[in-house]
Amino acid sequence: MSLKSSIATAAGKSSYWFLHTFFKGGSSLPGKITKRLDPDILATLGRDYDVIVITGTNGKTLTTALTVQVLKEKYDNILTNPTGSNMEQGIITTFLHAPKSKGKRPLAVLEVDEANVIMVTKYIKPKAFVFTNIFRDQMDRYGEIYTTYNKILNGVALAPNATIIANGDAPIFHSKQLPNPIVYYGFDNQPDGDIKATPNTDGVLCPQCQHVLHYHFISYSNLGKYFCPNCGYERPELNFALNKITDLTPKSSKFEIDGEPIKIEIGGVYNIYNALAAYSVGRFMGVSPAQTRKAFEQGKSIFGRQEEINVDGKLVTLILVKNPVGLNQVIDMISTDKDPFTFIGLLNANYADGIDTSWIWDGDFERLPKMNIKQFITGGERYKDITYRLQVAGVDPSKHLVEPDLDKVVEMIPKAPTKKVYILSTYTAMLHVRKVFAAKGFIKGGMG
Amino acid sequence: MAYSLNVCHLYGDLMNTYGDLGNILVLKYLAAKMGVELTSEVVSLDQKFDPDKYDIIVFGGGQDFEQSIISKDIQSKKQALTNFIEDDGSVVAICGGYQLLGHYYIGANGEKLMGIGALDHYTDKQKDHRFIGNVVIENEETGEKYHGFENHQGITFLGKGERPLGKVLEGHGNNGQDKTEGAIYKNVYCTYFHGPILARNNDIAKHVLMNALKRKYPNADLEKQAELKVGATF
Numbered sequence: 001m002s003l004k005s006s007i008a009t010a011a012g013k014s015s016y017w018f019l020h021t022f023f024k025g026g027s028s029l030p031g032k033i034t035k036r037l038d039p040d041i042l043a044t045l046g047r048d049y050d051v052i053v054i055t056g057t058n059g060k061t062l063t064t065a066l067t068v069q070v071l072k073e074k075y076d077n078i079l080t081n082p083t084g085s086n087m088e089q090g091i092i093t094t095f096l097h098a099p100k101s102k103g104k105r106p107l108a109v110l111e112v113d114e115a116n117v118i119m120v121t122k123y124i125k126p127k128a129f130v131f132t133n134i135f136r137d138q139m140d141r142y143g144e145i146y147t148t149y150n151k152i153l154n155g156v157a158l159a160p161n162a163t164i165i166a167n168g169d170a171p172i173f174h175s176k177q178l179p180n181p182i183v184y185y186g187f188d189n190q191p192d193g194d195i196k197a198t199p200n201t202d203g204v205l206c207p208q209c210q211h212v213l214h215y216h217f218i219s220y221s222n223l224g225k226y227f228c229p230n231c232g233y234e235r236p237e238l239n240f241a242l243n244k245i246t247d248l249t250p251k252s253s254k255f256e257i258d259g260e261p262i263k264i265e266i267g268g269v270y271n272i273y274n275a276l277a278a279y280s281v282g283r284f285m286g287v288s289p290a291q292t293r294k295a296f297e298q299g300k301s302i303f304g305r306q307e308e309i310n311v312d313g314k315l316v317t318l319i320l321v322k323n324p325v326g327l328n329q330v331i332d333m334i335s336t337d338k339d340p341f342t343f344i345g346l347l348n349a350n351y352a353d354g355i356d357t358s359w360i361w362d363g364d365f366e367r368l369p370k371m372n373i374k375q376f377i378t379g380g381e382r383y384k385d386i387t388y389r390l391q392v393a394g395v396d397p398s399k400h401l402v403e404p405d406l407d408k409v410v411e412m413i414p415k416a417p418t419k420k421v422y423i424l425s426t427y428t429a430m431l432h433v434r435k436v437f438a439a440k441g442f443i444k445g446g447m448g
Numbered sequence: 449m450a451y452s453l454n455v456c457h458l459y460g461d462l463m464n465t466y467g468d469l470g471n472i473l474v475l476k477y478l479a480a481k482m483g484v485e486l487t488s489e490v491v492s493l494d495q496k497f498d499p500d501k502y503d504i505i506v507f508g509g510g511q512d513f514e515q516s517i518i519s520k521d522i523q524s525k526k527q528a529l530t531n532f533i534e535d536d537g538s539v540v541a542i543c544g545g546y547q548l549l550g551h552y553y554i555g556a557n558g559e560k561l562m563g564i565g566a567l568d569h570y571t572d573k574q575k576d577h578r579f580i581g582n583v584v585i586e587n588e589e590t591g592e593k594y595h596g597f598e599n600h601q602g603i604t605f606l607g608k609g610e611r612p613l614g615k616v617l618e619g620h621g622n623n624g625q626d627k628t629e630g631a632i633y634k635n636v637y638c639t640y641f642h643g644p645i646l647a648r649n650n651d652i653a654k655h656v657l658m659n660a661l662k663r664k665y666p667n668a669d670l671e672k673q674a675e676l677k678v679g680a681t682f
Contacts (some may be wrong), residue, residue, distance in 0.1 A: 136465065144465065144511040199461045199490050200469040202511070210517045212461060212493060324467075355581070356597040358643035361470025384681040388647060392470075392477045 001044055008038035009045070012096045030096055031089030042088070042123035045095035049079065049108040051124050052281060055117055055152055056132030056167075058326050059274045060086065062266075062302070063132055064111040066278035069299035073282070073291040077106035086111045088119035114148050117155025125159045128284060129180075130277055131166040131173050135221065135325040136202055136359065145172060145203055156180065165280050167273065168238050169223040175207035185280040187224065188241040189255075190217035197222050200324075200362050208233045220269050220332070221325045240280040242272060250317070250337050251308075260289035265300045268333040270326070311442050312414035316421045320430055322354060324362035327424070331364055334422050340372040341420035344409065346379050346429035347386040353426035357385050365393035374417045376400040379409040380429045410436045451668070453479060453660050455488035456502040459510070459518050462492065463544055466599075468508030470644030471540055471653075475504070478653050482673040484661065493517070497525040499532035503660040509543030509643065512556040519561040522548055526564040533566050538660040539636040540652075542645060543600060546631070546638035547571045553602055567633050568607025577601070583621065583641065585614030585629045593617070594649045595682035596641030604640075606631055613639050635659040650678035 001009070012034030034041050054064045061083050068080045081094040091110060098106075112120055114134075120126070131152070134145045149172055156164070160180055166173040168184030195215050197204050203222045204213050209231035218224035227234040246254040250267040257279050264275050275296065282292045309316045321327045334341070349355050368376070368390070376395050378387040383404040390400060403409050406429060413421055425433060437443045457472060472488050479486035488506075491497050510518065522529070529549075533539060539549075547553040548563040553571035555561045563571075578601045585594050594614055603623035606612065612622070613630025621629030622640065630639035637652060639645055646653035654676065661670055 144513075146511065146513050196461075199457065200464045201461075202465065204461065205514055205517060356466070356599065356642055358467035358470070358597060361467030361473065361644040361647060362464075366473075382681075385648070388679075388681050389470075392473050392647070 002038075004038045005041055005044040008034045008041050009096065011037055012041075012092070016093060016097050028085065028087070028089040028093060031092030034092055034096060035089060040123060042092055042095070042120065045092065046108065046124035048101070049106055049124075051108045051110060051120075051126040052128045052130065053110055053112045053117060053120060053126045054130040054132070054277075055112045055114050056130075057114070057135045057148070057323070059132045059270060059277070060111045062271060063130065063274040063277045064109055065302045066275055066296070066299070067130070067281045068109050069302055070278045070282035070287055070292050070295045071107060071109065071285055073295050074285065074287050075104075075107050077101050077104060079106060079108040081110050083111075086113045087116045091116075091120060115151045117152050118158065119155075121155045121158040126162045128163045128165055128281065129156060129159075130281060131164060131170075132273070132277055133167050133170050133223065133325075134172055134203075136323055149175075153178070163284065165277070165284060167223070167277070168236050169219060169225070169273075170203075171207060171213060171222065171226050171235075172203055174236050182236075183239045183280065183284060184236050185240040185276050186235065186238045186242070187217075187219045188238060189244050190225075192216035192225070206231060206233050219273075220329060223273075240276065240283060242276055245269075245272070248336050250333050257292075258289055260293055262293050262296055264296050267336065268329050270329045309437060309442050311410075311421070311437070313419070314413050314416055314421050315419055316413060316423060318423045318425065318430060318433065320427060321424045322426060324359045327359075327363040330424055331367055335367060335371055337372075337420065339420050340374050340418045341422055342375045342377070342416040342418045343368060343373045344377045344379070344413075344421065344423040344425075345386045345390065346406065346409065346423065346425035346433070347382040348380045348426050348429040349382050350428045353428050357382050360386060360389050363389070365389055365395075369394045369396065374399065377403060377409060377412060379403045379406055380426070406432045407436055409433070410440075449483050449485040451482075451484040451661060451665060453484055453486045453503040453657070453664065454501060455486060455504045455506055456497065457488050457490045458497070458505050458507040458545070459492050459514075459522075460490035460506070460508065462514040462518060463508040463510035465509050465511055466543075466643030467647075468506070468542060468643045471506050471508070471542075471646040474644070474646045474650070474653050475506075475657065478650065478676070478678065479657055482657065482661075482676055484657065484673070493521050497528045497532075499528050499535065499537065502532070502537070503664050504538045504540070504656060505529075505532065507539065507541040507545030507549070509545060515544040515548070516555050516561055518544075519548060519553075519555075519563070522564055523562065526566070529564055530566040533634060533636055536635050536659075536663050538656050538663070539638075540646065540656055541636065541638045542643065543640055546640065547602055547604065549636070549638065550604065550607075567631060567636065567638070568610055569604050569631060569638075570607070571602040571604045574601050574603055579620035579624060579640075581619055583619030583629060584617045585612075585619075585621065586617055587614045588612075590651075592649075592651045594641070594645070594652065595680070596639070596645055596648060598640045599642060600640050604631075609633055613637060635663070648681045650680055654678050
């Protein structure tokens with residue numbers, strides 16, 4: 001390590017210690033300090049690691065956590081970044097407070113924001129990239145799906161030898177010729193038909209001839225076994241495939257990958273993709289299907305995002321929503337609940353939520369009136385938008401309460417007419433609610 | 449119901465990037481309150497647009513790639529769309545849809561892509577910059593205020609016969625220079641407001657519905673419909 005790097009590392013480490021000790025924080029500032037002192041610090045810090053970069057719009061965090069869990073079956077020393085620290089400074093901080101590794105070359109499994117892939121590959125040549133999916137998300141930040149994909153590819157171009165492990169069901173990931181070796185995972189659990197995606201689905205034009213794609217089947221959104229009846233463009237051969245979905249509930253999914261029966265303690269078809277991605281990384285790194293099954297069984301706590309919170313006897317599930325694809329998956333998931341429930345929708349429009357709320361109109365709220373929902377509550381800074389969205393969706397106004405103030409929304413929960421309560425919330429509204437829950441002792445502090 | 453309106457969701461399977469579908473949901477919702485049955489269907493690539501079949505066109509915003517494909521396809525519908533507009537048909541055109549009704553716009557790689565010139569505006573492109581954020585405008589004819597969110601690299605300049613949808617009070621609008629936002633021509637409403645403009649601004653939705661009803665039922669007494677109180681979400 002050069003003197004400059006040593007000084008920068010020491011400064012970063014001590015600032016981490018200081019922030020961590022006195023403010024219980026410190027995710028990006030130490031990285032910022034270190035980078036200021038030595039702009040190329042990531043090259044020094046990452047030199048001794050085999051790095052796997054996980055990127056894409058939805059599912060980065062859980063895929064990263066699951067991948068770590070799977071790789072632990074074979075590797076002892078794995079570094080990973082905590083939720084939200086997926087930009088350059090957060091990644092530097094992650095390396096800064098890594099324990100000193102002994103023996104074998106350690107692994108780093110990093111969740112990386114799409115536009116920050118290049119900030120990593122400038123200094124580190126990863127062993128593999130994982131592409132989960134690209135959907136519209138926080139469009140006010142990055143623009144459109146092709147813009148986002150190009151940002152990722154700009155980073156990948158600096159690491160042409162890294163293997164790409166991509167979601168084969170996403171048409172966009174087969175659209176460009178790349179020098180990298182590519183491995184595809186996807187769904188193969190339905191018989192072939194011939195259908196089109198619903199009108200408000202993004203990314204349905206054939207990348208080769210620009211006709212509207214057809215599908216043999218769709219798993220969700222624009223993901224599935226696509227083909228172009230005009231030019232013959234089609235989904236690539238899958239290296240790793242989900243063969244069967246056995247059972248879905250809001251809290252668990254049973255399925256088979258390459259014939260291996262697997263259970264995960266979380267609902268939602270999108271989470272099966274996350275598990276499939278982690279499985280594929282595992283296979284790429286030499287972890288067997290049986291080991292992966294065991295890893296998922298033992299790693300139940302990883303699925304903590306959808307924990308059930310007991311609020312004065314009510315069973316509350318708090319779910320983050322941030323874009324229409326994710327939202328529709330959550331709506332799909334709660335529809336599998338067999339018990340009646342209360343639905344709470346909270347909408348804020350701060351930077352971390354996405355300052356444009358247009359996307360709620362692509363959410364399939366029209367399904368809600370058909371579910372066994374006894375009461376609806378809407379709130380948050382943009383309560384007028386989410387309230388009107390539910391009205392237009394046909395929600396019965398006599399069952400619908402409106403409360404802008406999130407503190408008061410929390411107070412309404414114990415009075416809900418059902419035992420089960422689902423809260424769908426944007427990011428800052430979720431932080432707020434969790435803070436209130438923590439203050440009242442329903443959960444331990446933080447994002448969990 | 450006594451009245452019915454049919455909506456053409458023009459390229460609805462491709463131009464839908466920002467909750468544009470919300471406009472159709474809101475039109476349906478408000479139409480029902482007026483005692484009007486509103487139906488809609490998508491007209492897309494390689495399909496004919498029949499101006500006699502529709503009362504309203506909703507033409508949303510799309511991504512660069514999709515929009516460049518539509519720039520070619522829409523030329524085959526140019527005459528029919530122009531006839532519909534000249535015949536006082538109601539149109540809501542957003543972002544890319546707005547650009548394509550004008551003479552041309554500049555694509556992602558700097559290439560000039562043709563619109564249909566049914567309206568007299570044209571669209572250039574800012575270099576490496578987008579207008580992103582909340583917008584508030586005032587319709588100078590009615591005094592109504594409209595709220596929205598803009599996110600566009602194109603800068604549009606209005607031509608003959610067009611007046612702005614509103615004067616910019618906050619944000620950037622058409623081009624960041626002349627304080628105009630959107631366009632009105634006959635019964636055509638154009639805007640850079642993202643997606644669900646009608647959801648946040650029910651006043652515009654009501655104008656669109658009333659214009660379409662008056663055109664389709666010129667001798668009907670629409671007083672009850674005109675009295676419908678609508679709100680806004682800002």
